[in-house]
Amino acid sequence: MKAIRLSFIHMLLFVRRDMMLLAACLTPFLAGIFFRFAVPFLEKILINWIGTREVLAPYYGLIDLFYCVLTPVMFCFIAAMIILEEHDDHIESYLCITTLGRNGYLISRIVIPAAAAYIITTILLPVFSLTNLSITEFILLPATGTLQAIITALLIVTLSTNKLEGMAVTKISTITILGALIPYFIPGKIQYALSFLPSFWSGKAMQSQKPAYLPISILLALIWIYPLLKKFSKKIS
Amino acid sequence: MRLKSLILWDMKFQVKYGFYLLYGILTLLYLLVLSAIPETWRENIAAILIFSDPAAMGLFFMGAIVLLEKSQKIPCAFAVSPVNAGEYIAGKVISLCVIALVVAAVLALAAGAGCLPYTLFGTAVSGVIFTLLGMIIATKITSLNQFILWTVPIEIVGFVPAILHLFNITPAVLRYYPINTCMDMVAGRKVTALQLFLTALLLAGLLIHARKCVLKMWQSAGGIKL
Numbered sequence: 379m380k381a382i383r384l385s386f387i388h389m390l391l392f393v394r395r396d397m398m399l400l401a402a403c404l405t406p407f408l409a410g411i412f413f414r415f416a417v418p419f420l421e422k423i424l425i426n427w428i429g430t431r432e433v434l435a436p437y438y439g440l441i442d443l444f445y446c447v448l449t450p451v452m453f454c455f456i457a458a459m460i461i462l463e464e465h466d467d468h469i470e471s472y473l474c475i476t477t478l479g480r481n482g483y484l485i486s487r488i489v490i491p492a493a494a495a496y497i498i499t500t501i502l503l504p505v506f507s508l509t510n511l512s513i514t515e516f517i518l519l520p521a522t523g524t525l526q527a528i529i530t531a532l533l534i535v536t537l538s539t540n541k542l543e544g545m546a547v548t549k550i551s552t553i554t555i556l557g558a559l560i561p562y563f564i565p566g567k568i569q570y571a572l573s574f575l576p577s578f579w580s581g582k583a584m585q586s587q588k589p590a591y592l593p594i595s596i597l598l599a600l601i602w603i604y605p606l607l608k609k610f611s612k613k614i615s
Numbered sequence: 616m617r618l619k620s621l622i623l624w625d626m627k628f629q630v631k632y633g634f635y636l637l638y639g640i641l642t643l644l645y646l647l648v649l650s651a652i653p654e655t656w657r658e659n660i661a662a663i664l665i666f667s668d669p670a671a672m673g674l675f676f677m678g679a680i681v682l683l684e685k686s687q688k689i690p691c692a693f694a695v696s697p698v699n700a701g702e703y704i705a706g707k708v709i710s711l712c713v714i715a716l717v718v719a720a721v722l723a724l725a726a727g728a729g730c731l732p733y734t735l736f737g738t739a740v741s742g743v744i745f746t747l748l749g750m751i752i753a754t755k756i757t758s759l760n761q762f763i764l765w766t767v768p769i770e771i772v773g774f775v776p777a778i779l780h781l782f783n784i785t786p787a788v789l790r791y792y793p794i795n796t797c798m799d800m801v802a803g804r805k806v807t808a809l810q811l812f813l814t815a816l817l818l819a820g821l822l823i824h825a826r827k828c829v830l831k832m833w834q835s836a837g838g839i840k841l
Contacts, residue, residue: 396761459759466686541759545679546637553644564651 381478385486389460398456406449406498410506413445417508438508439584443558445506446519447577450495450527451555455548457491458531462544465535470614480611488531496524509584518592522580525599526555529576532606536613561585576602617698621706626713634676634714641668642718649725659781661726662734662802667774669715669722670738670801673708673746674769678762680707681753681832694833700826708746715742719801730803737800740814744797745773747821754828793817 393399417434424433434441464470474480499520503511511519533551538544557575561582572578579595582588629635645664649657684690693703719738720731728734752765777798779785789795793814799806 392758393760396758396764398760398764401764401767456760459763463758466683540632540683542632542676542679542683545676545759546633549637549675550640 381476382482382486382490385473385478385482386490389457389487392460393456402452402456405452406502409445409448410502413441413508414506417441437562439587440558440562440581442503442507442509442511443519443523443580443584446499446503446523447526447555447558448523449499449502450492450520450524451530451552453491453495454488454527454531455534457487458534458544458548459541461487461531461535462538462541465614466540474614480614483614484607484611488528492524492528492531495527496520499523512589515583515589515592518589518596519580522576522592522595522599525596525603526577526580529554529599529602529606532603532610536606536610557581558584574598618702618705621698621702622709625706625710628680629710629714638669638672638714638718642721645718645722646725649722654727657726658728658802661722661728662781662798663778665719665722665734665738666741666777666798666801669718670741670797671745671770671773672715673711673742674749674766674773676711677707677746677749677753678756678759678766681750682756682759682762690833700829700833703829704747704750704822704825707750708743711746712739712742715739723803728803733800733803733805737797737802740818741794741797741801743818744793744821747818747825748773750825751821751828754825754832 390399393402417438421432421434425431461470464473470483473483478486500516503516503520507516530551533554534544534547537551538547554575555577557572557577558581560569560572560575560578562585569578576595576599579591579598583591583595645668648664649661652660715738716735719735723731723734748769749766752762752769756762756765773794776785776789776792777794780789780792780795781798781802785795790799791810791813793810793816796806796810796814799810
Protein backbone atom coordinates (compact mmCIF):
# COMPACT_ATOMS: atom_id res chain seq x y z
CA MET A 379 0.00 0.00 0.00
CA LYS A 380 2.85 2.35 0.90
CA ALA A 381 4.56 1.55 -2.41
CA ILE A 382 1.37 2.34 -4.35
CA ARG A 383 0.96 5.62 -2.44
CA LEU A 384 4.56 6.62 -3.13
CA SER A 385 4.29 5.64 -6.78
CA PHE A 386 1.13 7.74 -7.16
CA ILE A 387 2.75 10.72 -5.40
CA HIS A 388 5.76 10.36 -7.73
CA MET A 389 3.40 10.59 -10.70
CA LEU A 390 1.70 13.65 -9.19
CA LEU A 391 5.06 15.39 -8.71
CA PHE A 392 5.98 14.60 -12.33
CA VAL A 393 2.68 16.04 -13.55
CA ARG A 394 2.96 19.09 -11.27
CA ARG A 395 6.30 19.96 -12.85
CA ASP A 396 4.58 20.13 -16.26
CA MET A 397 1.74 22.35 -14.95
CA MET A 398 -0.56 19.55 -16.11
CA LEU A 399 -1.74 19.00 -12.52
CA LEU A 400 -3.08 22.54 -12.41
CA ALA A 401 -4.76 22.08 -15.81
CA ALA A 402 -6.28 18.76 -14.71
CA CYS A 403 -7.63 20.34 -11.51
CA LEU A 404 -9.10 23.37 -13.28
CA THR A 405 -10.61 21.58 -16.30
CA PRO A 406 -13.64 19.98 -14.55
CA PHE A 407 -14.64 23.39 -13.17
CA LEU A 408 -13.95 25.44 -16.32
CA ALA A 409 -15.67 22.89 -18.57
CA GLY A 410 -18.57 22.64 -16.09
CA ILE A 411 -19.03 26.43 -16.03
CA PHE A 412 -18.87 26.53 -19.84
CA PHE A 413 -21.40 23.72 -20.27
CA ARG A 414 -23.78 25.01 -17.58
CA PHE A 415 -23.78 28.71 -18.43
CA ALA A 416 -22.24 29.34 -21.87
CA VAL A 417 -24.15 26.59 -23.72
CA PRO A 418 -27.68 27.88 -22.77
CA PHE A 419 -26.49 31.43 -23.59
CA LEU A 420 -25.19 30.20 -26.96
CA GLU A 421 -28.52 28.45 -27.50
CA LYS A 422 -30.38 31.77 -27.09
CA ILE A 423 -28.08 33.47 -29.61
CA LEU A 424 -28.43 30.62 -32.10
CA ILE A 425 -32.24 30.55 -31.77
CA ASN A 426 -32.38 34.29 -32.56
CA TRP A 427 -29.88 33.90 -35.40
CA ILE A 428 -31.34 30.81 -37.08
CA GLY A 429 -34.97 31.40 -36.12
CA THR A 430 -35.86 27.89 -34.93
CA ARG A 431 -37.38 26.87 -31.57
CA GLU A 432 -34.32 24.89 -30.46
CA VAL A 433 -30.81 24.33 -31.76
CA LEU A 434 -28.62 22.84 -29.02
CA ALA A 435 -31.35 21.91 -26.50
CA PRO A 436 -32.05 18.45 -28.00
CA TYR A 437 -28.37 17.63 -27.40
CA TYR A 438 -28.13 18.73 -23.75
CA GLY A 439 -28.13 15.07 -22.70
CA LEU A 440 -25.18 14.46 -24.99
CA ILE A 441 -23.36 17.47 -23.51
CA ASP A 442 -23.94 16.05 -19.98
CA LEU A 443 -22.56 12.75 -21.19
CA PHE A 444 -19.43 14.40 -22.57
CA TYR A 445 -18.99 16.23 -19.28
CA CYS A 446 -19.01 12.81 -17.56
CA VAL A 447 -16.30 11.56 -19.93
CA LEU A 448 -14.17 14.72 -19.94
CA THR A 449 -12.49 14.60 -16.50
CA PRO A 450 -11.87 10.82 -16.47
CA VAL A 451 -10.43 10.95 -20.01
CA MET A 452 -8.17 13.84 -19.07
CA PHE A 453 -6.88 12.14 -15.90
CA CYS A 454 -6.39 8.76 -17.62
CA PHE A 455 -4.81 10.39 -20.69
CA ILE A 456 -2.24 12.16 -18.51
CA ALA A 457 -1.50 8.83 -16.81
CA ALA A 458 -1.19 7.10 -20.20
CA MET A 459 1.33 9.71 -21.39
CA ILE A 460 3.39 9.15 -18.23
CA ILE A 461 3.28 5.37 -18.76
CA LEU A 462 4.52 5.90 -22.33
CA GLU A 463 7.38 8.11 -21.09
CA GLU A 464 8.27 5.50 -18.46
CA HIS A 465 8.13 2.77 -21.09
CA ASP A 466 10.51 4.70 -23.39
CA ASP A 467 12.90 5.25 -20.45
CA HIS A 468 12.51 1.54 -19.37
CA ILE A 469 11.44 2.68 -15.89
CA GLU A 470 8.24 0.61 -15.72
CA SER A 471 10.11 -2.72 -15.86
CA TYR A 472 12.21 -1.64 -12.88
CA LEU A 473 9.16 -0.41 -10.97
CA CYS A 474 7.38 -3.72 -11.56
CA ILE A 475 10.15 -5.78 -9.94
CA THR A 476 10.11 -3.63 -6.81
CA THR A 477 7.59 -4.11 -3.97
CA LEU A 478 5.19 -2.06 -6.09
CA GLY A 479 4.71 -4.95 -8.53
CA ARG A 480 2.66 -5.04 -11.71
CA ASN A 481 -0.68 -4.66 -9.96
CA GLY A 482 0.60 -1.82 -7.80
CA TYR A 483 1.94 -0.04 -10.89
CA LEU A 484 -1.40 -0.45 -12.60
CA ILE A 485 -3.32 0.77 -9.55
CA SER A 486 -1.08 3.81 -9.04
CA ARG A 487 -1.10 4.81 -12.71
CA ILE A 488 -4.63 3.96 -13.92
CA VAL A 489 -6.99 2.95 -11.11
CA ILE A 490 -6.33 5.83 -8.67
CA PRO A 491 -6.58 8.63 -11.31
CA ALA A 492 -9.74 7.00 -12.70
CA ALA A 493 -11.29 6.68 -9.22
CA ALA A 494 -10.41 10.31 -8.43
CA ALA A 495 -11.99 11.42 -11.72
CA TYR A 496 -15.13 9.39 -10.93
CA ILE A 497 -15.51 11.01 -7.51
CA ILE A 498 -14.94 14.53 -8.88
CA THR A 499 -17.40 14.01 -11.75
CA THR A 500 -20.06 12.51 -9.47
CA ILE A 501 -19.79 15.51 -7.15
CA LEU A 502 -19.78 18.13 -9.92
CA LEU A 503 -22.36 16.61 -12.29
CA PRO A 504 -25.40 17.68 -10.20
CA VAL A 505 -24.02 21.24 -10.18
CA PHE A 506 -23.27 21.52 -13.89
CA SER A 507 -25.76 19.17 -15.60
CA LEU A 508 -28.07 20.67 -18.22
CA THR A 509 -30.77 17.99 -17.99
CA ASN A 510 -32.87 16.61 -15.14
CA LEU A 511 -31.03 13.43 -14.23
CA SER A 512 -32.18 10.83 -11.72
CA ILE A 513 -29.97 9.66 -8.82
CA THR A 514 -29.26 6.44 -10.74
CA GLU A 515 -28.00 8.50 -13.68
CA PHE A 516 -25.89 10.72 -11.41
CA ILE A 517 -24.12 7.56 -10.23
CA LEU A 518 -24.02 5.50 -13.44
CA LEU A 519 -23.18 8.19 -16.02
CA PRO A 520 -19.82 9.12 -14.41
CA ALA A 521 -19.15 5.36 -14.10
CA THR A 522 -19.62 4.85 -17.86
CA GLY A 523 -17.38 7.89 -18.50
CA THR A 524 -14.69 6.57 -16.18
CA LEU A 525 -14.71 3.09 -17.73
CA GLN A 526 -14.55 4.67 -21.18
CA ALA A 527 -11.50 6.67 -20.06
CA ILE A 528 -9.82 3.50 -18.75
CA ILE A 529 -10.44 1.83 -22.14
CA THR A 530 -8.87 4.83 -23.93
CA ALA A 531 -5.81 4.82 -21.67
CA LEU A 532 -5.36 1.05 -21.91
CA LEU A 533 -5.67 1.16 -25.72
CA ILE A 534 -2.93 3.82 -25.85
CA VAL A 535 -0.48 2.02 -23.57
CA THR A 536 -1.20 -1.48 -24.88
CA LEU A 537 -1.16 -0.90 -28.62
CA SER A 538 1.88 1.36 -28.76
CA THR A 539 5.55 0.65 -28.18
CA ASN A 540 6.74 4.24 -27.83
CA LYS A 541 5.39 7.77 -27.36
CA LEU A 542 5.09 8.45 -31.08
CA GLU A 543 2.98 5.36 -31.70
CA GLY A 544 1.12 6.34 -28.53
CA MET A 545 0.10 9.66 -30.07
CA ALA A 546 -1.07 7.86 -33.22
CA VAL A 547 -3.10 5.36 -31.16
CA THR A 548 -4.53 8.28 -29.13
CA LYS A 549 -6.23 9.56 -32.28
CA ILE A 550 -7.82 6.18 -32.95
CA SER A 551 -8.73 5.43 -29.34
CA THR A 552 -10.57 8.72 -28.86
CA ILE A 553 -12.87 7.65 -31.70
CA THR A 554 -14.29 5.01 -29.33
CA ILE A 555 -15.76 7.89 -27.28
CA LEU A 556 -17.60 9.25 -30.32
CA GLY A 557 -19.92 6.21 -30.30
CA ALA A 558 -22.15 8.36 -28.06
CA LEU A 559 -22.99 10.55 -31.09
CA ILE A 560 -24.37 7.63 -33.13
CA PRO A 561 -27.87 7.33 -31.56
CA TYR A 562 -28.30 11.09 -31.99
CA PHE A 563 -27.22 11.39 -35.61
CA ILE A 564 -27.71 8.01 -37.30
CA PRO A 565 -31.37 6.94 -37.30
CA GLY A 566 -32.67 3.43 -37.89
CA LYS A 567 -31.26 0.00 -37.20
CA ILE A 568 -27.98 0.74 -39.01
CA GLN A 569 -26.85 2.56 -35.83
CA TYR A 570 -26.55 -0.84 -34.07
CA ALA A 571 -23.55 -1.60 -36.29
CA LEU A 572 -21.56 0.35 -33.69
CA SER A 573 -23.29 -1.16 -30.66
CA PHE A 574 -20.04 -2.92 -29.69
CA LEU A 575 -18.83 0.48 -28.38
CA PRO A 576 -19.75 1.11 -24.71
CA SER A 577 -20.18 4.82 -25.51
CA PHE A 578 -22.94 3.91 -28.00
CA TRP A 579 -25.13 2.61 -25.14
CA SER A 580 -24.40 5.67 -22.99
CA GLY A 581 -25.50 7.84 -25.91
CA LYS A 582 -28.55 5.63 -26.40
CA ALA A 583 -29.48 6.01 -22.72
CA MET A 584 -29.34 9.80 -22.96
CA GLN A 585 -31.03 10.05 -26.35
CA SER A 586 -33.96 7.77 -25.48
CA GLN A 587 -33.97 8.86 -21.80
CA LYS A 588 -33.79 5.23 -20.69
CA PRO A 589 -31.17 4.75 -17.94
CA ALA A 590 -31.65 0.97 -18.38
CA TYR A 591 -29.10 1.15 -21.19
CA LEU A 592 -26.36 2.37 -18.83
CA PRO A 593 -25.67 -1.06 -17.23
CA ILE A 594 -25.21 -2.44 -20.78
CA SER A 595 -22.58 0.23 -21.37
CA ILE A 596 -20.83 -0.66 -18.10
CA LEU A 597 -20.90 -4.40 -18.84
CA LEU A 598 -19.58 -3.86 -22.36
CA ALA A 599 -16.83 -1.58 -21.03
CA LEU A 600 -15.74 -4.29 -18.57
CA ILE A 601 -15.63 -6.78 -21.47
CA TRP A 602 -13.32 -4.34 -23.32
CA ILE A 603 -11.15 -3.68 -20.27
CA TYR A 604 -10.46 -7.31 -19.32
CA PRO A 605 -8.39 -8.34 -22.39
CA LEU A 606 -6.69 -4.94 -22.55
CA LEU A 607 -5.67 -5.26 -18.91
CA LYS A 608 -4.31 -8.76 -19.49
CA LYS A 609 -2.35 -7.57 -22.54
CA PHE A 610 -0.95 -4.57 -20.64
CA SER A 611 0.08 -6.76 -17.69
CA LYS A 612 1.86 -9.07 -20.11
CA LYS A 613 3.54 -6.12 -21.79
CA ILE A 614 5.02 -4.69 -18.58
CA SER A 615 6.10 -8.04 -17.15
CA MET B 616 20.56 15.44 -52.03
CA ARG B 617 20.74 15.66 -48.21
CA LEU B 618 17.23 17.12 -48.12
CA LYS B 619 15.93 14.27 -50.32
CA SER B 620 17.47 11.72 -47.93
CA LEU B 621 16.02 13.51 -44.90
CA ILE B 622 12.55 13.56 -46.44
CA LEU B 623 12.76 9.88 -47.42
CA TRP B 624 13.99 8.82 -43.96
CA ASP B 625 11.30 10.89 -42.27
CA MET B 626 8.70 9.21 -44.49
CA LYS B 627 10.09 5.75 -43.64
CA PHE B 628 9.98 6.73 -39.97
CA GLN B 629 6.33 7.79 -40.36
CA VAL B 630 5.45 4.52 -42.13
CA LYS B 631 7.16 2.54 -39.37
CA TYR B 632 5.26 4.31 -36.62
CA GLY B 633 1.90 3.88 -38.30
CA PHE B 634 1.18 7.41 -39.58
CA TYR B 635 0.11 6.15 -43.00
CA LEU B 636 -2.07 3.41 -41.52
CA LEU B 637 -3.57 5.89 -39.06
CA TYR B 638 -4.43 8.40 -41.74
CA GLY B 639 -5.79 5.62 -43.96
CA ILE B 640 -8.23 4.70 -41.18
CA LEU B 641 -9.04 8.34 -40.37
CA THR B 642 -9.65 9.14 -44.06
CA LEU B 643 -12.13 6.26 -44.28
CA LEU B 644 -13.85 7.52 -41.16
CA TYR B 645 -14.01 11.09 -42.46
CA LEU B 646 -15.42 9.81 -45.77
CA LEU B 647 -18.15 8.01 -43.81
CA VAL B 648 -18.92 11.24 -41.92
CA LEU B 649 -19.06 13.22 -45.18
CA SER B 650 -21.36 10.68 -46.79
CA ALA B 651 -23.70 10.72 -43.76
CA ILE B 652 -24.24 14.50 -43.65
CA PRO B 653 -26.51 16.59 -45.93
CA GLU B 654 -24.91 17.66 -49.22
CA THR B 655 -25.21 21.38 -48.42
CA TRP B 656 -22.99 20.96 -45.35
CA ARG B 657 -20.33 18.84 -47.03
CA GLU B 658 -17.95 21.52 -48.33
CA ASN B 659 -17.76 23.35 -45.00
CA ILE B 660 -17.44 20.17 -42.94
CA ALA B 661 -14.72 18.89 -45.31
CA ALA B 662 -12.87 22.21 -44.90
CA ILE B 663 -13.05 21.89 -41.08
CA LEU B 664 -11.89 18.25 -41.22
CA ILE B 665 -8.97 19.07 -43.53
CA PHE B 666 -7.94 22.15 -41.57
CA SER B 667 -8.17 20.59 -38.11
CA ASP B 668 -6.62 17.23 -38.83
CA PRO B 669 -4.33 16.52 -41.78
CA ALA B 670 -3.25 20.17 -42.05
CA ALA B 671 -2.64 20.41 -38.29
CA MET B 672 -1.06 16.97 -37.86
CA GLY B 673 2.39 18.53 -37.36
CA LEU B 674 1.12 20.38 -34.31
CA PHE B 675 -0.24 17.13 -32.84
CA PHE B 676 2.69 14.83 -33.62
CA MET B 677 5.79 17.04 -33.55
CA GLY B 678 6.15 16.82 -29.76
CA ALA B 679 6.24 13.02 -29.83
CA ILE B 680 8.56 12.98 -32.88
CA VAL B 681 11.12 15.34 -31.31
CA LEU B 682 10.86 13.74 -27.84
CA LEU B 683 11.44 10.29 -29.33
CA GLU B 684 14.45 11.63 -31.24
CA LYS B 685 15.74 13.21 -28.03
CA SER B 686 15.38 9.90 -26.13
CA GLN B 687 17.27 8.14 -28.96
CA LYS B 688 19.99 10.85 -28.86
CA ILE B 689 19.36 11.75 -32.52
CA PRO B 690 19.82 15.54 -31.97
CA CYS B 691 23.41 14.77 -30.85
CA ALA B 692 24.03 13.02 -34.18
CA PHE B 693 22.47 15.87 -36.17
CA ALA B 694 24.53 18.43 -34.24
CA VAL B 695 27.80 16.95 -35.55
CA SER B 696 26.52 15.96 -39.02
CA PRO B 697 26.60 18.22 -42.12
CA VAL B 698 22.79 18.53 -41.97
CA ASN B 699 21.75 22.08 -41.15
CA ALA B 700 18.71 23.18 -39.16
CA GLY B 701 16.88 24.41 -42.26
CA GLU B 702 17.19 21.00 -43.95
CA TYR B 703 16.09 19.22 -40.78
CA ILE B 704 12.98 21.41 -40.54
CA ALA B 705 12.25 21.10 -44.28
CA GLY B 706 12.50 17.29 -44.04
CA LYS B 707 9.91 17.18 -41.29
CA VAL B 708 7.61 19.77 -42.88
CA ILE B 709 7.63 18.26 -46.39
CA SER B 710 7.22 14.65 -45.25
CA LEU B 711 4.22 15.55 -43.06
CA CYS B 712 2.75 17.74 -45.81
CA VAL B 713 2.75 14.75 -48.21
CA ILE B 714 0.29 12.87 -45.95
CA ALA B 715 -1.76 16.03 -45.38
CA LEU B 716 -2.05 16.72 -49.12
CA VAL B 717 -3.13 13.17 -50.00
CA VAL B 718 -5.79 13.10 -47.25
CA ALA B 719 -6.96 16.64 -48.16
CA ALA B 720 -7.25 15.71 -51.86
CA VAL B 721 -9.38 12.63 -51.07
CA LEU B 722 -11.68 14.55 -48.70
CA ALA B 723 -12.01 17.56 -51.03
CA LEU B 724 -12.90 15.31 -53.98
CA ALA B 725 -15.41 13.38 -51.87
CA ALA B 726 -17.03 16.63 -50.74
CA GLY B 727 -17.14 17.95 -54.31
CA ALA B 728 -14.97 20.95 -53.44
CA GLY B 729 -15.00 23.66 -56.10
CA CYS B 730 -11.32 24.45 -56.51
CA LEU B 731 -8.96 21.58 -55.66
CA PRO B 732 -5.65 23.44 -56.31
CA TYR B 733 -6.73 26.19 -53.88
CA THR B 734 -7.64 23.61 -51.25
CA LEU B 735 -4.33 21.80 -51.66
CA PHE B 736 -2.34 25.03 -51.55
CA GLY B 737 -4.23 26.10 -48.41
CA THR B 738 -3.60 22.68 -46.82
CA ALA B 739 0.11 22.91 -47.61
CA VAL B 740 0.44 26.43 -46.16
CA SER B 741 -1.60 25.51 -43.05
CA GLY B 742 0.48 22.32 -42.70
CA VAL B 743 3.73 24.30 -42.78
CA ILE B 744 2.45 26.84 -40.22
CA PHE B 745 1.17 24.19 -37.76
CA THR B 746 4.25 21.98 -38.18
CA LEU B 747 6.57 24.93 -37.52
CA LEU B 748 4.55 25.87 -34.43
CA GLY B 749 4.75 22.24 -33.28
CA MET B 750 8.50 22.23 -33.91
CA ILE B 751 9.05 25.46 -31.93
CA ILE B 752 7.17 24.03 -28.93
CA ALA B 753 8.74 20.57 -29.25
CA THR B 754 12.27 21.94 -28.96
CA LYS B 755 11.43 23.56 -25.62
CA ILE B 756 9.60 20.75 -23.82
CA THR B 757 10.74 17.71 -21.86
CA SER B 758 7.56 15.61 -21.68
CA LEU B 759 4.50 14.75 -23.73
CA ASN B 760 2.10 16.20 -21.17
CA GLN B 761 4.02 19.49 -21.33
CA PHE B 762 3.74 19.48 -25.14
CA ILE B 763 0.00 18.80 -25.08
CA LEU B 764 -0.55 21.61 -22.56
CA TRP B 765 1.49 24.07 -24.66
CA THR B 766 -0.46 23.23 -27.81
CA VAL B 767 -3.86 23.96 -26.24
CA PRO B 768 -3.63 27.80 -26.53
CA ILE B 769 -2.30 27.45 -30.08
CA GLU B 770 -5.23 25.21 -30.98
CA ILE B 771 -7.68 27.74 -29.52
CA VAL B 772 -6.06 30.67 -31.36
CA GLY B 773 -5.68 28.60 -34.52
CA PHE B 774 -8.94 26.71 -34.82
CA VAL B 775 -11.68 28.80 -33.19
CA PRO B 776 -11.30 32.01 -35.30
CA ALA B 777 -10.79 29.94 -38.46
CA ILE B 778 -13.97 27.90 -37.96
CA LEU B 779 -15.99 31.02 -37.05
CA HIS B 780 -14.52 32.75 -40.13
CA LEU B 781 -15.62 29.84 -42.33
CA PHE B 782 -19.22 30.54 -41.29
CA ASN B 783 -18.70 34.33 -41.69
CA ILE B 784 -19.27 34.97 -37.97
CA THR B 785 -16.05 37.00 -37.47
CA PRO B 786 -15.56 40.75 -38.20
CA ALA B 787 -14.43 41.56 -41.77
CA VAL B 788 -10.99 42.74 -40.64
CA LEU B 789 -10.17 39.25 -39.36
CA ARG B 790 -9.97 37.96 -42.92
CA TYR B 791 -6.40 39.31 -42.86
CA TYR B 792 -5.56 37.02 -39.93
CA PRO B 793 -3.20 34.53 -41.65
CA ILE B 794 -4.87 31.46 -40.13
CA ASN B 795 -8.23 32.66 -41.52
CA THR B 796 -6.57 33.16 -44.91
CA CYS B 797 -5.46 29.52 -44.74
CA MET B 798 -9.01 28.46 -43.91
CA ASP B 799 -10.29 30.50 -46.88
CA MET B 800 -7.90 28.66 -49.18
CA VAL B 801 -8.73 25.24 -47.69
CA ALA B 802 -12.42 26.02 -48.32
CA GLY B 803 -11.54 26.86 -51.95
CA ARG B 804 -12.22 30.59 -51.58
CA LYS B 805 -10.12 33.17 -53.41
CA VAL B 806 -7.82 35.36 -51.32
CA THR B 807 -6.28 38.78 -51.96
CA ALA B 808 -2.58 39.57 -52.46
CA LEU B 809 -2.49 41.38 -49.10
CA GLN B 810 -3.88 38.31 -47.32
CA LEU B 811 -1.21 36.15 -49.00
CA PHE B 812 1.52 38.64 -48.13
CA LEU B 813 0.58 38.64 -44.43
CA THR B 814 0.50 34.84 -44.42
CA ALA B 815 3.94 34.74 -46.07
CA LEU B 816 5.23 37.14 -43.39
CA LEU B 817 3.97 34.82 -40.65
CA LEU B 818 5.55 31.83 -42.40
CA ALA B 819 8.90 33.58 -42.69
CA GLY B 820 8.81 34.61 -39.02
CA LEU B 821 7.96 31.09 -37.89
CA LEU B 822 10.68 29.59 -40.11
CA ILE B 823 13.37 31.89 -38.68
CA HIS B 824 12.23 31.21 -35.11
CA ALA B 825 11.96 27.43 -35.66
CA ARG B 826 15.51 27.40 -37.10
CA LYS B 827 16.83 29.24 -34.03
CA CYS B 828 15.01 26.84 -31.70
CA VAL B 829 16.34 23.74 -33.49
CA LEU B 830 19.91 25.10 -33.40
CA LYS B 831 19.52 25.82 -29.68
CA MET B 832 18.22 22.28 -29.10
CA TRP B 833 21.17 20.77 -31.00
CA GLN B 834 23.68 22.98 -29.20
CA SER B 835 22.47 21.82 -25.80
CA ALA B 836 22.03 18.17 -26.82
CA GLY B 837 22.76 15.57 -24.19
CA GLY B 838 22.80 18.05 -21.31
CA ILE B 839 25.98 19.87 -22.43
CA LYS B 840 26.58 22.96 -24.55
CA LEU B 841 28.26 22.10 -27.84
